[in-house]
Every structure is written in structure tokens, then in C-alpha cells.
Amino acid sequence: MRFRISGETPHGPEETLALCAEAENYYVDRPPPARHQYELRDCAAEGELAHAAAQAQEDGSATLGSLTVHALDRYGKPVEPAWDVWCLKDARVLDVRPGFTDPSVVDVTVEGSLDAMAAGVDELPEVPGVPPLYQGFRLYGRDEEPWGSCRQVALMGRQPEPEPVPLRLLRCEPSGRLLAALESGDDRFDLGSAHLGPLDRTGRSIEEHWTCLHVESWSYSAAGASRVDLTLDVSCDDFRSSAARAAHELWSAGPPTEPNRWAALDSAGRAAWSRAAQHNSAARRGPEPLPNATYHLDGRHITDSGGFSLALGETMNGPGGYFGDCFGTIEYCLEEGHGGRRPFTLVWHDHHIARACLGRTPLTHDASPSFEQILEFFAQHRVDVLLD
Known part of the structure; x- marks a missing residue:
């Protein structure tokens, strides 16, 4: 299956930057996101969180699902706007222990991966941010059902983030700004925003994805000096599966x-x-x-x-x-x-x-x-x- 890189021009239609005979690691599943362990300290659990905590005490762990955390201001109200929303996906309850100073609450250890998409941001911090004189956190499930509250969310264990799988496009015929960048002699360069996608046998685009392309390395292809092999870092690669x-x-x-x-x-x-x-x-x-x-x-x-x-x-x-x-x-x-x-x-x-x-x-x-x-x-x- 052939692939095409194309880009928009300032004063005209889209131009083809490369036609590539083959791709390596285009159809590859992204590695699962790193999972971290957190402790919900002084937690008054409700709803599904209380049920999962009880099950974890009995079975050793329990599936929880999506956990959303809202910081509370000095008056105990959820902070607005919602930039203080913090989310874990595919969470599990691993451990439950009595609170250190208050027997009416518990410390709950949960494991999950950060869910920036659900929070509506590009990236989430390791632990949720808090406003001055905050009163802790309100806990919610996927559909904003109340799961109780906690005083603090602490990071207890961190896994390394998985390394991205590089995308290689082979036997490419470069043109336009890609050809100009190659002729400049640089080993690495930004190609900028472009569309990338596979072609059917007639040369029609099956689908295209807008992304930012960074050429990590390139070399002349064995097919001849007019063709090159590109190793790319792709900013948006949800389509690779x-x-x-x-x-x-x-x-x-x-x-x-x-x-x-x-x-x-x-x-x-x-x-x-x-x-x-x-x-x-x-x-x-x-x-x-x-x-x-x-x-x-x-x-x-x-x-x-x-x-x-x-x-x-x-x-x-x-x-x-x-x-x-x-x-x-x-x-x-x-x-x-x-x-x-x-x-x-x-x-x-x-x-x-x-x-x-x-x-x-x-x-x-x-x-x-x-x-x-x-x-x-x-x-x-x-x-x-x-x-x-």
C-alpha cells in the first residue's frame, strides 16, 4: 500500500510533498499509557468508590473505571472554571487502610493512567492542582455521580512513559518543501503541518490525517538516489492502529x-x-x-x-x-x-x-x-x- 504526504500552499491548492511506496509501523497499536499509583488520603467514599473499596478489602483489588477529581476552594465548593478537573481512566482500587488520625475515613490506593482528553486539556499534572486554602477534593465517576471526597491526592508510584514507535516511510519521491529541506543537507528538520495517509491502487486517498511531522532521520533509498527513506516523529498519531x-x-x-x-x-x-x-x-x-x-x-x-x-x-x-x-x-x-x-x-x-x-x-x-x-x-x- 502506498502513502502520501501533502501540505497546503499559501496561494494555491494542496501540494504533494512525497509519494511513498511502503510504510513501516504505520499500522501499529500505540503502547498503553503508563499507569501510576495514587493515594486518596482521608477519603470518605460513596457510591461505586465505596463499593470498590469494600471489594478490594475482600478480593485484594477491584475495578473502578473513570475517576474524576475536582479541587475544592476555601469554602468547600468545586473550583470553577473546570481547569482544576483531574482524571484517571481504567482505575483500580488496590488497597484500603484506616485513616491515620480519623477512624471515620480511609486512605485508598488507586492505580490508573492520566486522562487528559476527559479533562479537556493537552496534558495533566502528576497530581491535581489546588487553589490557595483549598478544602480538599470532591470525587466523581464517569457521569458525574458523586463518589465522596478526600483531603489529598498523593503520587505513590510512577511507571515510565512508553517510548513512541517511530514511523518510517520507504522509497519516497520527495517534492516541494520536503525536497528543499532534503537538499539543504540537514539530517533532522521540521516539515510542519501536513496531511498523511494511505492510497488505494488507483491513487485515491483512502483517508488523511493532519499532523505535524518532524523528520528524525533520512537516507537515500536502495531504490536509487532519487528516492529517500524517512523516519518521522508524528505529533498526532491516533490513526496508527x-x-x-x-x-x-x-x-x-x-x-x-x-x-x-x-x-x-x-x-x-x-x-x-x-x-x-x-x-x-x-x-x-x-x-x-x-x-x-x-x-x-x-x-x-x-x-x-x-x-x-x-x-x-x-x-x-x-x-x-x-x-x-x-x-x-x-x-x-x-x-x-x-x-x-x-x-x-x-x-x-x-x-x-x-x-x-x-x-x-x-x-x-x-x-x-x-x-x-x-x-x-x-x-x-x-x-x-x-x-x-
């Missing part, structure tokens, strides 16, 4: 011509398929849709929220079609008529599969919509759903 390979291979011959080619993919692979469908949606739009039409939704493979969005996309826009991947983007497609013009009727075949499968995934930060929530959404947006 083994699951994406399976999705991209299904697109490698070009956009799909048969429905449900995505059915055997797992949730991560379906997310990669959705990105490819969205990236190619503009080139695949059909004629202007008419109102009061009837569409048939194939529900045989709607076993998760990704399956719902992919099946809906193909219902509205044919194989490989896109019609949003969440309520917000589906609403946008409905408003803009990208495949369907309201009012229309949606016949949902084999709906019992989605009814049984869709909904909340335990102990995760994001909850997928339930079957009932999807029906309510369509009713609010003048889409008549018939269950078959």
Missing part, C-alpha cells in the same frame, strides 16, 4: 461496491472504516434526494454504535457511504440533505440485534447511544422508523 489496516485493505482496490464489507471488523476497525467513508463522501454523493422516500436499514450487523453509523451510511448513500458517526454529525447530514431529505421513512430490518447490543459499555468514559435513544433522535428529526 492494527485495526485500521484491516479496514484500509478492504478499501485498497477502491471504494467498496458491495454493502456490509465492514461487518467482520471490530469496533476500532469500524471506526477506521467510518473515517475512510467520511473522507470519500464528497466524491460519492448521488443525485439530489427526494422527500417522503423510504429507505431500508440492514440491521444484521448493528452490534455496536459504529455498526449503526456504517449501516446507516450505506442505507442512505450506498456501499461505503457516510451519513454521520454520532448524533451531531447525523443531524448535520439530515439538515444538509446529504443522502436523505426529510421527511422520510426508515425501515429497520432485524432491529432486535441493535436493541440487544446497543447502549452503555461498563467502565468506559464514553457511552454509546441506546436503541431507544436512537429512535427518540429520529422522531425528533422527522424520520419515521418502522421496525421489522
Whole structure:
């Protein structure tokens, strides 16, 4: 599979910076984030935290899920704005001990990884920050359910952060500002913001990702002096996953011509398929849709929220079609008529599969919509759903 680096120009369309014959470590799973141990001191546990603490005392440890910590000001109120929110994901309770000075509270040892995304920031500190004369912390679960309070959060043990896996693009034909940088003779340089992604056999982009590229090293390729091998440091690399390979291979011959080619993919692979469908949606739009039409939704493979969005996309826009991947983007497609013009009727075949499968995934930060929530959404947006 070939790959392309492209970038925007100040006064013209996007330019190709490199066409690359092969990539190493493009489809690689990111190493899991480091997990650290913290102590919630003088903790008055409530709700799920109290339940997990009791289970840990009995079993040695207990799964907790997402833990959110809010600093309290001098009046005992959560600090606003929410820049003092601090989050752990995939947390576990490891130990519970009586409080040192107060037998009514406990010291709880938890292990987890910092969750900057849930906190809405680029990076979280090792321990939560506190305002002057603070009164401790309020503890919450994933959905802001109260889990009690504690006086202090202390870092007890730290794991080293995993080393990133370098991305290599091989046998690249450089041009534009990449060629100019190579000709300058520097071994390392910043390429700046660019788009990076795989190509199908016809040269069409399967999907692209904006990122900042730093060339860590380069050398002339064995294919000849006109080609180079690049080792890159990529600032945003969420797209690099083994699951994406399976999705991209299904697109490698070009956009799909048969429905449900995505059915055997797992949730991560379906997310990669959705990105490819969205990236190619503009080139695949059909004629202007008419109102009061009837569409048939194939529900045989709607076993998760990704399956719902992919099946809906193909219902509205044919194989490989896109019609949003969440309520917000589906609403946008409905408003803009990208495949369907309201009012229309949606016949949902084999709906019992989605009814049984869709909904909340335990102990995760994001909850997928339930079957009932999807029906309510369509009713609010003048889409008549018939269950078959």
C-alpha cells in the first residue's frame, strides 16, 4: 500500500510533498499509557468508590473505571472554571487502610493512567492542582455521580512513559518543501503541518490525517538516489492502529461496491472504516434526494454504535457511504440533505440485534447511544422508523 504526504500552499491548492511506496509501523497499536499509583488520603467514599473499596478489602483489588477529581476552594465548593478537573481512566482500587488520625475515613490506593482528553486539556499534572486554602477534593465517576471526597491526592508510584514507535516511510519521491529541506543537507528538520495517509491502487486517498511531522532521520533509498527513506516523529498519531489496516485493505482496490464489507471488523476497525467513508463522501454523493422516500436499514450487523453509523451510511448513500458517526454529525447530514431529505421513512430490518447490543459499555468514559435513544433522535428529526 502506498502513502502520501501533502501540505497546503499559501496561494494555491494542496501540494504533494512525497509519494511513498511502503510504510513501516504505520499500522501499529500505540503502547498503553503508563499507569501510576495514587493515594486518596482521608477519603470518605460513596457510591461505586465505596463499593470498590469494600471489594478490594475482600478480593485484594477491584475495578473502578473513570475517576474524576475536582479541587475544592476555601469554602468547600468545586473550583470553577473546570481547569482544576483531574482524571484517571481504567482505575483500580488496590488497597484500603484506616485513616491515620480519623477512624471515620480511609486512605485508598488507586492505580490508573492520566486522562487528559476527559479533562479537556493537552496534558495533566502528576497530581491535581489546588487553589490557595483549598478544602480538599470532591470525587466523581464517569457521569458525574458523586463518589465522596478526600483531603489529598498523593503520587505513590510512577511507571515510565512508553517510548513512541517511530514511523518510517520507504522509497519516497520527495517534492516541494520536503525536497528543499532534503537538499539543504540537514539530517533532522521540521516539515510542519501536513496531511498523511494511505492510497488505494488507483491513487485515491483512502483517508488523511493532519499532523505535524518532524523528520528524525533520512537516507537515500536502495531504490536509487532519487528516492529517500524517512523516519518521522508524528505529533498526532491516533490513526496508527492494527485495526485500521484491516479496514484500509478492504478499501485498497477502491471504494467498496458491495454493502456490509465492514461487518467482520471490530469496533476500532469500524471506526477506521467510518473515517475512510467520511473522507470519500464528497466524491460519492448521488443525485439530489427526494422527500417522503423510504429507505431500508440492514440491521444484521448493528452490534455496536459504529455498526449503526456504517449501516446507516450505506442505507442512505450506498456501499461505503457516510451519513454521520454520532448524533451531531447525523443531524448535520439530515439538515444538509446529504443522502436523505426529510421527511422520510426508515425501515429497520432485524432491529432486535441493535436493541440487544446497543447502549452503555461498563467502565468506559464514553457511552454509546441506546436503541431507544436512537429512535427518540429520529422522531425528533422527522424520520419515521418502522421496525421489522
